[in-house]
Amino acid sequence: MTSNLKLTDISTKEGQLIEYDLNDIPDLPLDIEKLPCKPFSDKMKEDYACDLLDGVSVLNIPRPKNALEEQELVDKFLSGMRKLFSTENNWTFVNMLEASMDTCAQCNSCSEACHLYEMSGGHTMYRPNFRSEIFRRIYHQYIKKEPLAKLRYGDMPLNWKTVVRLGELAYRCNLCRRCAQVCPIGVDNGLIAREIRKIFSQELGISPQELHTKGTELQMQKGSSTGMTPEIVRDNVEFIDEDYSEITGVGIETPFDKKGADIMLIHNAGEIMAWPENVAAFSLIFNAAGLSWTMSSRTLGYDGVNYGVFYDDAQTARIAIQHMEAARELGVKKIVIGECGHATKALTVIADRVVPYDMQVPRETCYVTLRDIIKQGRLKLDPSRNNFPVTLHDPCNVVRLMGVVEPQREILRVIAPQFREMPCNGVHNYCCGGGSGFAIITRNNTNVWRTNISGRKKFWQISEAFKECLGPETKKYICAPCSNCKGQIRDILEENDLYTKNSFAYGGLVELIVNCMVDVNPGYIKWEGEEEY
Known part of the structure; x- marks a missing residue:
């Protein structure tokens, strides 16, 4: 089916503007409740406190069993929220958070910029300022306790259902902060979502198991979020070297624990397991360019993953400090982070906030390192x-x-x-x-x-x-x-x-x-x- 869009459809002038095939335009999932999701079982509905109607549950928040547990959930949330606005407890992000608490113009520029809101067909709960405004009202009424809060927002008693829905809503955000980029008054809805996640993790002990139990906790126990120990990593990289030496016709040898090297390269360890060609490529390029470099086999020193940046400051700091210690132990001049976006941010601009200055080592994204290699004609x-x-x-x-x-x-x-x-x-x-x-x-x-x-x-x-x-x-x-x-x-x-x-x-x-x-x-x-x- 083809349709002609004419100028008269949108203006007073004549003529055809464009011809398009309607069959080429994919339908948006205008009703997120009709996504091809498995419905919650009766057991899940009994056990878990929140279903946002999109068939997704990230936190699996336990349903309170009685009124006492309901109030305890609310009290813990408010306790964590107070800490977010305390310099002593949240010196990392409190200034930026407070800057987003005063007002919101409700212009919805953030919604128009949000891929989740657009691709959900404009569902209200995906508006970035939706969860932020709920959070903001709680802040003014319960944390700042402004005399005008009741006149400003009305009387809004906080109940456990609001708390658990806010927690799940914080996990309907990719934290890409495209919304913050377009906000005319600088409200950072992505930061607010992340800080809500932090309350649930650090105060209520509730977080996605993939990020916490199978993520940061496993990484600190074994050395990697993949579960790979130092011995396994060295064996795997040695196998990659041998395999890709044969494939490429170029002998590859990845140096480990070379003290005094210029660079310590740290990968997302998922590359070693899922995309070994990426690991081999770095070794090929660095060796061919004649760089002085090494990898570390120290626990955590070979895995740049730091899922703490998505939900928990304490976990972020624990891992970032270990990355710095691995580099300091080898005496390298700088750390170069491989092709991983969150690992790069975690070990650079976030680590600047959570790692003491005297423990820090210079860090650089691999994009800059690779650019210099190419521009200098080293290959x-x-x-x-x-x-x-x-x-x-x-x-x-x-x-x-x-x-x-x-x-x-x-x-x-x-x-x-x-x-x-x-x-x-x-x-x-x-x-x-x-x-x-x-x-x-x-x-x-x-x-x-x-x-x-x-x-x-x-x-x-x-x-x-x-x-x-x-x-x-x-x-x-x-x-x-x-x-x-x-x-x-x-x-x-x-x-x-x-x-x-x-x-x-x-x-x-x-x-x-x-x-x-x-x-x-x-x-x-x-x-x-x-x-x-």
């Missing part, structure tokens, strides 16, 4: 090996939240002749949909929500970037230099059958660099359907 490159369409996904944590925009583009302009930007790129980029920890959460319908709601705008961006070359005849590469973003983009591609129908490949920036290194065997990047290494 022999043949960009014609990358003569296929390439687009770039900007990880929120590095680009919008840290302002690192150009280094990765400077590289792509050199090595990718057909590089093209996604619409809404750079600091205006949309989250992949897996941000703030969702990329690793799959239970209770979260995976369905990730691909149908939170990842839907990224699917649109990818489709728009390659709209002139969709189809299996043209190979296309999505450069996503972040481990969690890659996992989310993989799920988006699989959900929409883009792998098999469109010859897509996804991967990092370093794989694309290695693919055009003249000393490396051709074909480092593999597309779906091609024979594995």
Whole structure:
């Protein structure tokens, strides 16, 4: 079915404006209650306190058994909230939080900028200022105790149902802070959502098991959020070296525990397990460029993951300090963080707030390190090996939240002749949909929500970037230099059958660099359907 949009439809002038095929326009999930989610079982409804009607439960908050437990839940929440506005207890973020508490213009600029609100079909509970306004009213009435609070907001007795719904609402946000970027008065709704999460973790002991039990706690116990101990990591990296030496025709040896090196490289350890080509690519590039570098086999020293940034300051600090200690133990000049957005932010701008100054070691995103290698001509490159369409996904944590925009583009302009930007790129980029920890959460319908709601705008961006070359005849590469973003983009591609129908490949920036290194065997990047290494 084709329709002609005429100028007279929107103005007084004549003529055709555009022709489009209605079948090419995907329907939005206008009713989130109709998502293909498994309904809550009767047992879940009995055990858990909150169902926000989208079929998702992230926190699994236990349902209070009696009035005493209901009041205890409210009291603990208020206790935690008071601590958020105490310099002694929240010296990391209290100033920024207070700046978002005074007022909100209710202009809904934040809603218009939010991919979750848009892709839910404009559902009210996904408005960034919806949960913030509830939080703000509690603050003025119970924490600041303003005489005018009752006149300003009316009498709003706080009950346990409001508390648990607010907790779940804080996990209907990717913390991408696109909303904060467009707010005309500087309200940071993403920060508010994160601080609500912090109350539930640090005061109520409630957090997603993937971020806490299987995340930060496992990382501190074993050395990695993957559960890999130092011995296992060294064995795995040694195997990767051997395997990719044969694949590339270049001998690879990853140095461990080399004291006095210029650089300590720290990966998201998920790369070692899921994307070994990324780990091998870093070793190939650093060795070929003649860098003085090493990895650490100290517990936590090889895994840059720090899921504490999504929900808990104490966990964030504990892990960041261990990363610094690993670097100090080796006496390196700086830490370079591999392709992981949240790990980069956690170990740089967040660590600046939670790690004492005298324990800090200089840190740098790998984008800058790689840019310098390319610009200095340290590698022999043949960009014609990358003569296929390439687009770039900007990880929120590095680009919008840290302002690192150009280094990765400077590289792509050199090595990718057909590089093209996604619409809404750079600091205006949309989250992949897996941000703030969702990329690793799959239970209770979260995976369905990730691909149908939170990842839907990224699917649109990818489709728009390659709209002139969709189809299996043209190979296309999505450069996503972040481990969690890659996992989310993989799920988006699989959900929409883009792998098999469109010859897509996804991967990092370093794989694309290695693919055009003249000393490396051709074909480092593999597309779906091609024979594995």
